[in-house]
Amino acid sequence: MNTPNEPGAMRGTAKKRKRIIDCDIHPRMKSYRDLHPYLSQRWKSHLETYGLRMRQPFVDAPRYPQAVPTFSRRDAWPPEGGVPGSSLSFMKEHYLDPCGVEYGILFLLHPMGMNDRNLEFGTALSNAANDWLHNEWTQKEKRLKASLLVNGEDPQGAVAEIERWGGNKDFVQIFMASRATEALGRQRYWPIYEAAVRHNLPMGIHVSGESGLPGAMGWPSFYEEHHHVQSFQHRELLTSLVFEGVFERFPTLRVVLVEGGFAWINSWCWRADRQWTRMRDEVPHLKMPPSEYVRRALYLTSQPMDEPERANDLRDVVTWFGWERLLFSSDYPHWDFDDPSQAFKCALSESERRGIFFENAAKLYGLEARGV
Incomplete structure (x- = not known):
């Protein structure tokens, strides 16, 4: 965490850096009843009567109850009540305004419709959540753009939801959980x-997401283990996307991996290229080395920030991968939030800073400057 987890820690940072696009902000519902206006009577009754049925031991809490609610900063609780991330007015006062955030990209993590075992209900939840994001967040605050939540376990329903919102400027990307x-x-x-x-x-x-299975090495004993290995979800899914041929089949597809760090990407590329050289006859559908697909299609977000002992070693990591492929993210309002004024401890040139904090995301998402 790169900022004190105390009230007032972010005040005044807007003067230090004006142009910021934050690619990972988490809104939160006060309760699932917030979805009632956007659910049919059938699914409203289902939610009230049966609730959620997820692929994990707990439904309304993570596996580590002490992290409840929402893994958030102590100073992120809205004064009017509700959980962190549930108040748009407080988010503006506490984070967007003092830090000078020009655009923020929203990821709604709860409810995660694609985790519900009832696929039809999961799709209904995802669709209702998108209506809620649009009506209660992006329409009320033009700095905020949303990630369109789709139920990946129901591809037909997911495609229908993309068609419903495609072309709406409030949604700038499609959101799927990494574990399916x-x-x-x-x-x-x-x-x-x-x-x-x-x-x-x-x-x-x-x-995010739950497959109902433990990690590659079984169930972790400690929250520290769980938090550390989260980034391995991204390494596994990237391996699948590349070697199954997704980027060959869809050469213009762009993928943003969010909240998995970024220092691992170069070693992934080196190892994947080496394996492809040795065993390329098994995957003849790949026409070029894995690293070339990655550098064409992939973007990574900065949080959780990787902080080597020698801060400027981070420059080598980004240079090897590409300065134009890294996007700033804060993970607000979670406890491991990265304050934009303190996130990068290494030296950055003005052009590098502009790229990471604004220009890369503006180009990717088609966002226009708001006149700073």
Whole structure:
């Protein structure tokens, strides 16, 4: 965490850096009843009577109850009540205004419709959540843009939702969870990627979701383990996307991996290229080394920030991958939030800083400057 987790820690940062696009902000519902206006009577009754049925031991809490609610900063609780992230007015006062955020990209993590075992209900929840985001957030605050939540386990329903909102400027990307029933490169998910390309929308894949299975090494004992290995979700799904041929089949698809860090990407590319050289006869559908697909299609967000002992070593990491592929993200209002005035401890040139904090995301999402 790069800022004191105390009230007032972010005051005054807007003067230090005016042009910021934050690519990971988390709104939160006060309760699931917020979705009632956007659900049919059938699904409203289902939600009230049966609730959610997820692929994990807990429904309304993560596996580590002490992290409830929403893994958030102590100073992020709205004074009018409600959980962190549930008040638009307080988000503006506490973060957007003092930090000079020109645009913020919203990721709604709860409810995660694609985790519900009832696929039809999961799709209804996702669709209602998009209506809620549009009506209660992006229409009320033009600095905020939303990620369109789709139920990846229901590709037909997901495509219908993309078609419903495609062309609406309030939604700048499609949001799927990183952990699903199958690896996301599998062809059952390809109709979603095809729809994304058709509407010129990136896929924003946030660390999230539950497959119902433990990690590659079994169930972790400690929250520290759980938090550390989250980034491995992105390494696994990237391997699937590349080797299953998603980027070959959809050459204009763009993918943003959110909240998994970024220092791992170069070693992934080196290893994947080496394996492809040795075993390329098994994947003849790949026409070029994995690293070339990655550098054509992939963007990474900065949070959680990787902080080597020698701060300027971070420059090498970004240079190897590409300065134009890194986007700033804060993860507000979560406890490991990165304050934009303190996020990068290494030296950045003015052009590098503009790219990371504004220009890369503005180009990717088609956002116009708001006149600073």
